[in-house]
Amino acid sequence: xxxxxxxYYPGCSSQKGASSSNxxxxxxxxxEELDIQLNEIPDWNCCSAxxxxxxxxxxxxxxxxxxxxxxSEEHNKNQEIVATCAACWLATKEAAERLKEDESMFAEANQxxxxxxxxxxxxxxxxxxxxxxxxDIGIDSIKEGVKKPLEGIKIAGYVGCQTxxxxxxxxxxxxxxxxLDNLIEAVGAxxxxxxxxxxQCCGGALAFSxxxxxxxxxxxxxxxxxxxxxxxIATPCPLCQANVEIYQDQINEKYNTKFNIPVVYYSQLIAxxxxxxxxxxxxxxxxxxxxxLEDVAKK
Amino acid sequence: xxxxxxxxxxQYRNSFLSEVEANVEEGEWVKMCMQCxxxxxxxxxxxxxxxxxxxxxxxxxxxxxxxxxTSDSMxxxxxxxxxxxxxxxxxxxxxxxxxxxxxxxxLGLTPKNQPxxxxxxxxxxxxxxxxxxxxxxxxxxxxxxxGFGPGIxxxxxxxxxxxKMMKAKRMAAGEFFGGHGVKDVSGLQKMIKKAQELxxxxxxxxxxxxxxxxx
Ligand code: SF4
Ligand code: SF4
Ligand code: SF4
Ligand code: SF4
Numbered sequence: 219x220x221x222x223x224x225x226y227y228p229g230c231s232s233q234k235g236a237s238s239s240n241x242x243x244x245x246x247x248x249x250e251e252l253d254i255q256l257n258e259i260p261d262w263n264c265c266s267a268x269x270x271x272x273x274x275x276x277x278x279x280x281x282x283x284x285x286x287x288x289x290s291e292e293h294n295k296n297q298e299i300v301a302t303c304a305a306c307w308l309a310t311k312e313a314a315e316r317l318k319e320d321e322s323m324f325a326e327a328n329q330x331x332x333x334x335x336x337x338x339x340x341x342x343x344x345x346x347x348x349x350x351x352x353x354d355i356g357i358d359s360i361k362e363g364v365k366k367p368l369e370g371i372k373i374a375g376y377v378g379c380q381t382x383x384x385x386x387x388x389x390x391x392x393x394x395x396x397x398l399d400n401l402i403e404a405v406g407a408x409x410x411x412x413x414x415x416x417x418q419c420c421g422g423a424l425a426f427s428x429x430x431x432x433x434x435x436x437x438x439x440x441x442x443x444x445x446x447x448x449x450x451i452a453t454p455c456p457l458c459q460a461n462v463e464i465y466q467d468q469i470n471e472k473y474n475t476k477f478n479i480p481v482v483y484y485s486q487l488i489a490x491x492x493x494x495x496x497x498x499x500x501x502x503x504x505x506x507x508x509x510x511l512e513d514v515a516k517k
Numbered sequence: 518x519x520x521x522x523x524x525x526x527x528q529y530r531n532s533f534l535s536e537v538e539a540n541v542e543e544g545e546w547v548k549m550c551m552q553c554x555x556x557x558x559x560x561x562x563x564x565x566x567x568x569x570x571x572x573x574x575x576x577x578x579x580x581x582x583x584x585x586x587t588s589d590s591m592x593x594x595x596x597x598x599x600x601x602x603x604x605x606x607x608x609x610x611x612x613x614x615x616x617x618x619x620x621x622x623x624l625g626l627t628p629k630n631q632p633x634x635x636x637x638x639x640x641x642x643x644x645x646x647x648x649x650x651x652x653x654x655x656x657x658x659x660x661x662x663x664g665f666g667p668g669i670x671x672x673x674x675x676x677x678x679x680x681k682m683m684k685a686k687r688m689a690a691g692e693f694f695g696g697h698g699v700k701d702v703s704g705l706q707k708m709i710k711k712a713q714e715l716x717x718x719x720x721x722x723x724x725x726x727x728x729x730x731x732x
Contacts, residue, residue, distance in 0.1 A: 230649050263648040263699045266641065269596075271615040272622050272634055273641030276542045277716040278709050285708065330712035334704030383598035384611075392602040419561040419597035427636035428593075431562055464678060505681050 222354065224345070225294035226256035227286055229306035229456075230264045240503025241456050244485040245302050245347065247498040251363065251488070252355060257297065259290045265309035269423040277326060283313030284327045287344070288336040298343045300350055302485075304380035304455040305422075311344040311385060348454050348484070352387055352397045357404045365493035366517060367406025371510045373487070374413045374448035375399045376439065378458035382417055393417065401484055402452060405491035415442040420461040429468075436462055437469050440477050450480040450508055452487055459483060463505055480508035490515050519625035526582075533582040540720055542616030543609045550574040556610050559599035566590045570600060570610050573617070586621040592633045594618070647698030648705045 228242060249256055265283050266274055274282070287310065290299050301307035317324040317340055328338055351360065375398035383392050390397055395417065399409035418439055421432025439462055443451050453459050463481040470477055482504065489499035496515040501508055529536035537544040550571070557569030568576060568590045576585050591614040600610040618634070621627050627634045699705055 230644075261700050263705055264644045266644060269633075269637050270641045270644065272618050272637035274645075274709070275619045275623070275713075275716055276616070278712040281708060281712040285705065326715045327712070329715060330708045333707040333711045334701060336708075379595075379597040379599070384601045386602075419595050419599070421561070422595045422597065423636065423640075424562070424593075424595050424633060427632040428562070431565055432595075435561055464681075467677065 221253050221255060222350075223255045223257060223297055224300040224350065225290040225297040225342075226258045227262055227290075227299055227301045227306055227310065228258060229301060229303040240500035241302060241459070241483050241485065243498075243500035243503065244483055244489050247489040247494050247500075248485040248492075251492040251494070252351075252360075254350065256300065257294050259286055259299070260293050261289060262286050265306050265313075267305040267309060267423060277323065277330070279309075280313045280316055280323065281327050281330045283310045284317060284331055284338045284340075285334065285336060286310060287314060287340060287342055288331055288338040291339050291342055292336070298345055300345050300347055302347045302456070304346065304378065305457060307344065307346040308380045308385070314340055314342070314344055346381060346385075346387075346454075348381060348397065349387055351401065351484075357397070357400050360401065360488065361404040364405055364491045366491055366514050368487065368491055368511070368514055369406050370408070371514075372408040372410065372447060372449045373402045374410050374443040374446055374451045375402050375416055376413070376443075376451050376453040376458060376462065376481075377416050378453060378455045379417065379419045379422070381454045398452070398454065398484065402487065405487050407487065410446045410448060413442060413446050413448070415439045420458055422457060422461075425457075425461045425465070429465075430472075432461070433465055433469050433472070436465055437473060437475070437477075440466065440469070440479060441475075443479060444477075448479070449510055450482055452482050452484055454484050466506065478506055480504055480506045480511075482508050482511065486511065522624040522626065525624065531580065533580045533585070534578055536582070537577050537617075537620075541613065541620045543612040544616060546608045546613060547574055547577050549606045549608055551606055553605060555603050555605065556600035556608075559597075559603055560593065561595055561597055561599070562593045566593050570614060573614075574608075585617065586624065586626040587628060588621075589628050589631060591615075591618045591621075592627075592631050645706065645709065646702075648702055649698050 263282060263285055265286065266279055270279060287299065290297070299310065301310060317327055317338070324340065331338055377395050377398050382395055386392055387395065387397055396411060399411045402409040415438060418435065420436050420439060421428065425432040451462060453462070459481050466477040466479070469475060486499045486501065490511050494515070496502065496512050499511070499515060501512055501515065525536060525540070534547065537547055552571055552575060554571045557563065557571040560566055560569060563569060568588055573585060573590060594611065594614040596611055598611055604610060622634060
């Protein structure tokens with residue numbers, strides 16, 4: 219495989235010591251295996267996700283993302299931007315599109331950027347890592363590199379909302395995307411293509427501000443995984459991962475359930491299937507241990 | 518009542534729709550809604566919306582300014598984008614909901630103690646300090662958003678979770694004292710200040726009586 223290079227936007231939640239640092243670590247490992255070089259955007263800033271809107275209105279918000287794109291265009295010339303966080307990807311791509319459609323907004327964003335000595339060209343494509351896997355590399359090629367198939371592990375592919383909407387992966391349906399199931403099959407595990415909660419929202423940022431309302435939805439996501447006899451849930455989204463994994467105790471307390479299902483990243487599946495260690499796959503970053511993956515990694 | 522709110526009422530006396538078109542993000546789309554109701558059936562927190570999106574659009578056209586802007590409804594939006602991919606008229610519904618929430622907040626009309634409004638503010642302020650989100654501080658200020666007493670209770674409830682996250686190296690205590698940030702904080706802050714000024718100037722334009730208006 220020829221080496222691929224991208225300009226990398228890790229996002230706040232994927233920094234060292236942050237809530238999704240296990241995503242960052244497993245993505246690094248996955249990229250080593252797939253011969254992908256990620257060049258971090260120097261001095262990137264937070265995009266304000268899908269929650270900053272109420273305090274930072276339209277132009278300030280767009281300008282935040284514009285700064286990242288401008289930095290990338292200056293320092294990582296001619297490289298497509300890749301994000302691993304759905305919200306980062308969405309915010310950045312949305313900003314790029316809005317500023318393409320609206321010339322006066324584009325001019326004003328550049329006026330603001332000038333205060334930080336930057337200039338936006340806005341010609342850079344903005345991709346999600348899932349697009350790199352599915353479109354640039356291809357699931358068939360992923361399958362070829364598998365050394366330790368994840369045999370006998372049944373995995374509910376939870377795509378969530380923002381990896382899937384409004385942009386999603388080209389050619390996939392918004393209501394019933396298949397790429398995650400295909401990827402799960404490619405690494406030798408058993409997918410559940412009819413997992414009915416695969417694109418159900420978990421509450422997103424409202425898991426913090428409206429915990430009861432969100433946990434009711436999270437409960438449904440987990441329940442359906444159990445009903446489908448899944449051993450674990452896999453997702454591409456750091457907020458999905460956190461929301462579905464970390465509140466299981468609180469949900470058990472409230473609803474008298476006995477949830478204890480691991481929630482892992484697609485990148486961790488690939489890392490383990492490619493023969494890497496549990497620590498390279500960041501399995502030590504799980505709150506609910508993914509024992510079956512640890513066992514494969516030990517083999 | 519906030520000065521800005523007074524000015525806007527004065528300005529758009531009988532057309533809330535024009536006010537929304539001028540001042541709310543993607544507001545110019547509202548008139549395109551054909552009231553099919555698909556969006557309203559798409560909101561994950563649907564049962565908690567006093568007025569689902571379709572109804573909000575109808576109310577805007579009916580001039581129900583006060584009821585819309587003081588509503589809790591748009592604060593129930595989880596940004597799931599179900600509506601956007603389903604709307605037959607391709608309205609950017611998510612953004613209009615965000616825009617209405619932002620506008621209501623600007624005018625001081627948000628319901629008291631709206632938790633998502635508070636969270637958004639804490640998040641934004643946390644981020645603006647250093648250009649990146651400090652999750653530990655964000656978490657702590659969240660627990661204390663309702664005051665000290667309930668805050669302690671909430672923090673204790675989540676103590677076990679916090680310990681587990683530390684163990685999994687997903688919550689670094691060091692973040693509290695320093696933690697992540699961008700190098701060019703002052704450039705970033707200047708940039709946002711400028712963006713804010715430019716945006717406020719847009720809104721002010723509508724403050725001044727236009728020649729084309731009757732009366
Ligand atoms: S989406 Fe979240 S993690 Fe990503 S940059 Fe924005 S705030 Fe940070
Ligand atoms: S499922 Fe939850 S975290 Fe994932 S994208 Fe949707 S709202 Fe965001
Ligand atoms: S789905 Fe679109 S057209 Fe239908 S009610 Fe909602 S906004 Fe209006
Ligand atoms: S994005 Fe907001 S308005 Fe649209 S369906 Fe989801 S919750 Fe409802």
